Amino acid sequence: MGYVILVLVLAAIGYVLYAGRYVIPAGQVGIVTKKFGARAAGDDELKVSIGGGAGVQARTLRPNTRGWLPPFVYEVACVPQVGVPNGTIGLVVAKVGKIRPPGRPLADHIDCDHFRDGEKFLRAGGQQGRQLQVLTSGRYAINTEMFEIITVDTPEAAEREKVPEAALREVEIPVGATGVVVTRAGTEPDEEEFSVGPVVPGHESFQLPWVFLDNGGLKGVQEETLREGGQxxxxxxxxxxxxxxxxxxxxxxxxxxxxxxxxxAALGQIVLDVQGHTVRLEMKQTVRIPRQAAPLLVCRFGVAGTEPDGRDPVKQFVVKQLASTVDGYFRRVSGGYRIQEFITKYDDVCTELAGEVRQALAHTGVIAVNTNLEEFECDHPELNARRREIALMEEKAKLARARLAELEAELRNEKVQTEIELMRVKVAEENKKLEHVKIKVLVELLGSEFVGFERVLAQLAKAQVPDQQVISGSGGESVDALLQTMPAAQVRGLIWDVFKDWGAAKDGERMLPKTPRPPAVGTRQAAD
Known part of the structure; x- marks a missing residue:
């Protein structure tokens, strides 16, 4: 009888020893639940215990460990470790802890070994809800009864928390861009228009948000940006x-x-009315947004939009700042030019426009690099032909100037000195031909009624011309004679002075035939 009892006792002991043993495989974590017992001081109200009371225990069993617990008192469940894929982040929501104070969207940071030490989290006063710290790529032995981890592999949890999939990836700033940071937490800034938050030290490019907040970081657009090429x-x-x-x-x-x-996308062909003629022209504007100007641009033109790459603020800048400047310029100047003057002074229009664009963008910090007006189309074929003639001569003059610049850059080589002098003469000749063409086109466009030139000769008598020079002829011959006697700029000014007096006497009579057109419409943009 005694032998039987001994066997039964040994069998019971063997069963207890076997039933209480546990093995935690690699890649998993053991979560322990105490089946009964009194609640301990400091235990969470949601039945997570840090003092050995009944319920889920905050302390976990690590991977690749084995041991024994009384089987009638404890229950061990193995769950997979939390995995965060490369190039992504994990967001943490605490299921346990203290209640956050009102107005605090994020819980206070608790240093608890990336949430692997649940017991320390509760002892240090960790709060429920969304946490400041994120998990970077790797595997974590976390008590999933205490914390929910949201990753790209948990789309249901991400949808419930209204977190888009793109937000669960590391922010990658490509070369040729800068990252403007807009914080959703921090001290409320002063109500100053278009102000950005000052640089705050120690937060490792906003990757340690609790340091940013502890050092008094302001809510909103930040002066410090994320550098290109970083993650x-x-x-x-x-x-x-x-x-x-x-x-x-x-x-x-x-x-x-x-x-x-x-x-x-919102920029269309420019259409304007010049002295009753419809002119259509195209334009190219090169701009550059310096890194230090990017925060102010975001502050001025907003961050709302569906495009995650930040194109919306730039689009708003293009439409509201740049396009409005160009539109306003052409509305103002289109009524101040005669069509003949517009054709011959097209380069001057481009230069003036470039100056206005630079001035308009200066206060935004954006640099206007280059402004180019392409060739225009007019409703009068003759005007188009005349403009092409001038443009051809302008291009030849530009090429000559460019070649001269190349030669001057080689001044150290004495062998090119003669060629440089020849190119200077050629540049002067090409410029003279260009002015000659412009003036001849101007005279031809003014019409034969004006080209009698008696008014020009009368004005010429008042000019300082050598007594030995005799100017005669009409039309192109008179122009040639004038150009041989006087500088081209003086000749053109003389013609315009006489033409304005003559035009006033004619009471606004138009010199060129034109096709009827609707009233001036200024700058018109194509629809998206």
Whole structure:
């Protein structure tokens, strides 16, 4: 009888020893639940215990461990470790802890070994809800009864928390761009218009948001930006990053339809009325947004939009700042030019426009690199032909000037001195031919009624011309004679002075036939 009892006791002991043993495989974590017992001081109200009371225990069993617990008191469940894929982040929501104070969207940060030490989290006063710290790529032995981890592999949880999939990836700033950071938490800034938050030290490019907050960081657009070529683990609950291109951007006003994603999608061909003639022209504007100017641009033109790469603020800048400047310029000057003057002074119009664009963008910090007006189309074929003639001569003069510049850059080589002098003469000749063509076109456009030239000769008598020079003839011959006697600029000014007096006497009579056109419409932009 005693032998039987001994066997039963040994069998019971063996069963207890076997039933209480546990093995935690690699890649998993053991969560322990105490089946009964009194609640301990400091235990969470949601039945997670840090003092050995009944319920889920905050302390976990690590991977690749084995041991024994009384089987009638404890229950061990193995769950997979939390995995965060490369290039992504994990957001943490605490299921346990204290209640956050009102007005605090994010819980206070608790240093608890990336949430692997649940017991320390509760002892240090960890709060329920969204946490400031994110998990970078790797595997974590986390008590999933205490914390929910949202990753790209948990789309249901991400949807419930209204976190888009793109926000669960590290922020990557490409070369030729800068990342403007807009914080959603921090001290409320002063109500100053278009102000940005000052640089705050120690937060590792906003990857340690609790340091930013502890050092008095302001809510909103930040002066410090994320550098190109970097990857950043940014908590989307704490901050939003707007990528602003810092490379040179070429924006086109043209009649061609552009894709909606283009920065210049809203820019159409420019249409204006010059002395009753409809003129259509195209334009290219090159701009560059310096890194230090990007935060102010985002502050002025907003961050709202559906495009995650930050194109919306730049589009708003293009439409509201740049396009309005160009539109206003052409509205103002189109009524101040005669069509003949517009044709011959097209380069001057471009130069003046470039100056206005630079001035308008200066206060935004954006640099206007280059402004180019393309060849225009007019409703009068003769005007188009005359403009092409002038443009051809302008191009030849530009090529000559460019070649001269190349030769002057080689001044150290004495063998090119003679060629340089010859090119200077050629440049002067080409410029003289260009002025000659412009004046002849001007005289031809003014019409035969004016080309009698008696008024020009009368004005010429008042000018300082050598007594030995005799000017006679009409039309082109008179122009040639004048150009041989006087500088081209003086000749053109003389013609315009006489023409204005004569035009006033004619009471506004138009010199050129034209096709009837509707009233001036200024600058018109094509629809998206």
């Amino acid at each position: 950043y683990a940014i908590n989307p609950w704490f901050a939003h990053v707007v990528q602003i291109p810092t490379r040179e951007l070429i924006l086109e006003w043209s009649k061609d339809k552009k894709p909606g994603g283009n920065l210049d």
